Amino acid sequence: MNCKSVQSRLSAYLDRELGGDELLQMRAHMSLCRECRCEAEGLRALKSLLGGIECPEPPADLPQRLTATVLRERCERPARTIRISALMFAGVTACSMLATLLVLNMGLGSHSEQTAGRGGSQSNVLEDRPFGGDFGSGPILSTANFGPR
Amino acid sequence: MLFTAIKDRTATIGDRARLFESLIQDSYKQAYGLAYRLTGNVAEAEDLVQESFVRAYRFFHRYDETLPFTSWLYRIMTNAHIDMVRRRGRIKTTSLEASGTDGATTWDLPDIDASPDRHMLLNALDEPVQKALTSMTAEFRTAVLLADVEGLAYEEVAEIMRTSVGTVRSRIHRGRKQIRNYLLKHAPQTYRSFCDEL
Numbered sequence: 653m654n655c656k657s658v659q660s661r662l663s664a665y666l667d668r669e670l671g672g673d674e675l676l677q678m679r680a681h682m683s684l685c686r687e688c689r690c691e692a693e694g695l696r697a698l699k700s701l702l703g704g705i706e707c708p709e710p711p712a713d714l715p716q717r718l719t720a721t722v723l724r725e726r727c728e729r730p731a732r733t734i735r736i737s738a739l740m741f742a743g744v745t746a747c748s749m750l751a752t753l754l755v756l757n758m759g760l761g762s763h764s765e766q767t768a769g770r771g772g773s774q775s776n777v778l779e780d781r782p783f784g785g786d787f788g789s790g791p792i793l794s795t796a797n798f799g800p801r
Numbered sequence: 802m803l804f805t806a807i808k809d810r811t812a813t814i815g816d817r818a819r820l821f822e823s824l825i826q827d828s829y830k831q832a833y834g835l836a837y838r839l840t841g842n843v844a845e846a847e848d849l850v851q852e853s854f855v856r857a858y859r860f861f862h863r864y865d866e867t868l869p870f871t872s873w874l875y876r877i878m879t880n881a882h883i884d885m886v887r888r889r890g891r892i893k894t895t896s897l898e899a900s901g902t903d904g905a906t907t908w909d910l911p912d913i914d915a916s917p918d919r920h921m922l923l924n925a926l927d928e929p930v931q932k933a934l935t936s937m938t939a940e941f942r943t944a945v946l947l948a949d950v951e952g953l954a955y956e957e958v959a960e961i962m963r964t965s966v967g968t969v970r971s972r973i974h975r976g977r978k979q980i981r982n983y984l985l986k987h988a989p990q991t992y993r994s995f996c997d998e999l
Contacts, residue, residue: 660974662974663970663973663977664955664970664973664974667948667954667955667973669954669955669970693996694981694996695977695978695981697996698977698980698984699949699977701923701926701930701995702945702949702980703949703952704923705923705927705930705950706923706927707833707837707838708837708843709830710829710830710833710850711847714829714833714847714850715825715826715829717851718825718829718850718851719822719825721851721854721855722854722855722858723818725855
């Protein structure tokens with residue numbers, strides 16, 4: 653290990669972040685190299701300086717203000733959640749109703765077609781009012797056709 | 802059923818808020834310390850602490866309770882700090898040598914007698930150190946502060962900064978050298994006296 657590679661690892665060495673062969677090579681080099689030892693001492697002093705500098709005290713009311721800000725956040729979130737939940741509930745209900753209508757429509761439609769194949773008078777009624785595209789009229793038409801059976 | 806779910810969720814939110822309030826009480830001083838060192842002034846430090854706690858609360862469901870809360874908060878804070886610096890267009894990329902040459906940063910260092918005590922030297926170096934930190938890029942500054950001021954291991958710093966241990970090692974080493982060069986240039990007498998005291 654030469655001086656350049658040793659000096660590039662000095663911070664990690666001082667922070668005890670080296671191990672194994674790397675650490676042994678560093679120690680071996682520094683025991684012989686005065687320049688690298690001086691460099692290490694300089695960085696050790698700086699590390700000590702950075703660890704020792706004091707920070708100003710936070711304002712006394714800071715935790716209260718932080719809590720108040722977070723509480724405001726708390727008040728906003730449930731409202732939004734409820735709104736989203738209600739919307740989701742309405743959407744799911746609407747979809748379920750539509751699906752039920754569709755299934756009913758299709759089921760009764762096939763039943764009506766079978767019935768139409770058997771009786772002539774019913775077949776005429778169905779031809780007058782076909783299912784085609786009219787979503788709302790399907791079940792009403794089908795119910796009306798059950799009467800004469 | 803819907804109303805029961807909403808009621809349960811509201812109760813959970815209440816518990817969550819109470820737990821979070823206690824975490825604020827336990828960690829605000831440490832958080833403020835790091836925020837002050839990152840930003841270099843009181844007003845921005847408060848903004849950063851507030852932004853960090855708000856983000857932490859918003860994503861509190863993602864917090865792994867087996868890990869220290871401060872480590873998680875620091876991760877949020879370092880991201881918030883980088884966002885804040887970018888938003889204000891103030892990422893410092895100028896060299897340390899360039900800063901202070903315009904006469905804007907003058908060091909009114911106190912007179913130090915022949916055998917000053919370490920505490921006095923530390924106080925005298927506090928402002929130049931903070932100026933040196935502020936002159937660095939946010940990434941270098943964060944790595945140095947987390948390692949030297951917060952005393953975290955490189956692996957923890959890497960986890961917080963979401964980078965590799967190798968990158969952290971490089972940032973810390975280069976960051977320290979930048980600070981040392983800055984002090985040798987702008988407060989040489991005080992810095993050398995401090996080193997001699999050790």
